[in-house]
Amino acid sequence: MYRVLFILLVLCAALWARPKVFVDTAVELDGVHKDYAEKVVRRTESVLRTNGDVSVAESAYASDFLLQIKMLRQDDGILVVYSLLNSSDKATVWTYKHMAYTPDDLNPIVDVVSLKFGQWNGLRWGLGIGATGLLSPEVDISPTVDLSANYLYKDFLISWDFAWAFDVGLDSRDFGSIGTFLSGAYVLGGHSLFPYVGPGIGFSMVYYNSDKYEISDGGLAFLLRMGAFYKPAAARVIYALDVRYLYNYIDFENARDGKLCRAHGWNVSAQVWW
Numbered sequence: 001m002y003r004v005l006f007i008l009l010v011l012c013a014a015l016w017a018r019p020k021v022f023v024d025t026a027v028e029l030d031g032v033h034k035d036y037a038e039k040v041v042r043r044t045e046s047v048l049r050t051n052g053d054v055s056v057a058e059s060a061y062a063s064d065f066l067l068q069i070k071m072l073r074q075d076d077g078i079l080v081v082y083s084l085l086n087s088s089d090k091a092t093v094w095t096y097k098h099m100a101y102t103p104d105d106l107n108p109i110v111d112v113v114s115l116k117f118g119q120w121n122g123l124r125w126g127l128g129i130g131a132t133g134l135l136s137p138e139v140d141i142s143p144t145v146d147l148s149a150n151y152l153y154k155d156f157l158i159s160w161d162f163a164w165a166f167d168v169g170l171d172s173r174d175f176g177s178i179g180t181f182l183s184g185a186y187v188l189g190g191h192s193l194f195p196y197v198g199p200g201i202g203f204s205m206v207y208y209n210s211d212k213y214e215i216s217d218g219g220l221a222f223l224l225r226m227g228a229f230y231k232p233a234a235a236r237v238i239y240a241l242d243v244r245y246l247y248n249y250i251d252f253e254n255a256r257d258g259k260l261c262r263a264h265g266w267n268v269s270a271q272v273w274w
Helices: 004-016 034-050 103-116
Strands: 020-023 028-030 065-072 077-086 092-100 122-136 140-153 156-165 174-187 193-209 215-232 238-253 260-271
Touching: 034 065, 034 103, 092 103, 092 156, 103 193, 122 156, 122 238, 140 174, 140 260, 156 193, 156 260, 174 215, 193 238
Parallel strands: 020 065, 028 065
Antiparallel strands: 065 077, 077 092, 122 140, 122 260, 140 156, 156 174, 174 193, 193 215, 215 238, 238 260
């Protein structure tokens, strides 16, 4: 458990900064006056700085991505082509094309391009596998399947989860649970890895059977979640690692002395969101 948290924190720290994008001022022109190119470059840099999902680099050497612009005269208009390239290998991440027929048509192009860097926003369905463990009253663990709906908007993540932990008979104790949870989290900026942390609330049914305890009951549960999702600019899916601490309002009664003990535990899940 602690090793997983340590590795996660190291990865988050390594990729903490927002991706750096260099807007290439050497615009490729064909039948277009250079004044239009200078206007588009200035407008592009301004909108990207305001957008906040990326930072604008001062040079190509200090950037993660290169944004190249082409302006080609076609019939009565200008074809504007934006291409985002990886700085390391110059591979194309995405291309956006737009036809402008008046100078005013150039302005909204940049607004659309800036949204390409926030393409992880919106609703994502998730499927994950992992494990759920008890910390009290006894230590036990069961494999878990997670289904989720995740709504991402800039710095916020709202998730609904359904988690099923099932016993596989690896020891003499029986442990399993079924729960549904609603949680919110604050998403920290990153390059391709975006850490998040936040609270949640839900309801879970727990069954447990051992020499000391036997229970099958449901109750309110609170959780604190932290994790990170991995989203390269060119990818269509998101990969996430989710770690939770669960405090459940279910009392376990000791069969020997009758003392009550509140249940709490943890959950770790590797997920794919699409």
